[in-house]
Amino acid sequence: MQELITRLTENAGITPEQAVKAVETIKDFVKEKFPMMAGAVDNLFGSADS
Known part of the structure; x- marks a missing residue:
């Protein structure tokens, strides 16, 4: 899930x-x-830790 979190932070400009x-x-x-x-x-x- 970490890859998705990273993409969201970069593409949507939101915090982790x-x-x-x-x-x-x-x-x-x-x-x-x-x-x-x-x-x-x-x-x-x-999980968010993945």
Whole structure:
């Protein structure tokens, strides 16, 4: 997930903390709307420490 955080900070001009929050929000949204994909979403995005 670190690559995504880096891209967000560079392309969107936001801080790493804001990028992590944005990705976490998107993860939660997708998991809420598509609960059957929760495991796949967790695997895809990993954690902020990855």
